Amino acid sequence: MNRRALYAWLILSAAAGALALLAGGRVWARLLAPTGPANPEALHDVPGADVAPVITPVVLAALAGCVAVLATKGVFRQIVGVLVAICGGAVVVGMTRVFDDVLLLESAELRGASVDVTVWPWLTGLGGVLLIVSGLWAAVSGGSWPGMSARYDRSDRRKPPSERSMWDAIDRGDDPT
Incomplete structure (x- = not known):
């Protein structure tokens, strides 16, 4: 039974990390400038890597932790x-930054622009x-x-x-060596 729980945990962790990694690299928001003579409906994509650059390294660290869980036992696990x-908490906090940073980008680059937030930050948060x-x-x-097999451990x-x-x-x- 414990082996099934370990496999279920591994599938959940790998899927969560893959979802957060995939969604974190997509376009999180679009800034649509108002139409006018100076700026005829400019479109600016805001990728997740610009809004929250911490997402990718944190998710990679979590995936490395998944491998470490497989390699450890007991308290270390x-x-x-x-x-x-x-x-995972850092990923969720990074996802919420899209709402602050999009507003900052709107005020700095495109006065009066409308913001269209995509589904990708929400999927990153879900991951x-x-x-x-x-x-x-x-x-x-x-x-x-269960831990890794002790088959190759030295018995003497x-x-x-x-x-x-x-x-x-x-x-x-x-041969004594």
């Missing part, structure tokens, strides 16, 4: 889950909320999920062989 949730949910999920129940945790035992191994025809 829960700490990484909290960090993924914090990254951020899903990252928060997945991070909290990993923080709460990630400690019980003894002290290193002495010089004498290495010579004895060579005498037997074994």
Whole structure:
């Protein structure tokens, strides 16, 4: 059962990160200038990377955290889950900046322009909320999920062989290295 929860968490986290990354790079708003002799209906696209340049690195950090959750166990997995949730919160805060920055751009560049906000900042925010949910999920129940296989871990945790035992191994025809 725990393995299914881990797989479901991984799908949710990857989908949330992909959604936020895809939507964060699109055009978030369009500034439409009023028609007139000086500026005949100018159209200015405002991409998400200009409004909130922090979105891409934060989402990439969250996706790296998803890989780290797979590679860790116990308390460390829960700490990484909290960090993924914090990254999701940063995505949501970055998404809300479109409303402040569009108004600033409107007043600075195009007086009297109308602002058309697209659906992309909302989808970016949805990806951020899903990252928060997945991070909290990993923080709460990630400690019980199975870890990576211990198949290649060294099973003999003894002290290193002495010089004498290495010579004895060579005498037997074994390679002590």
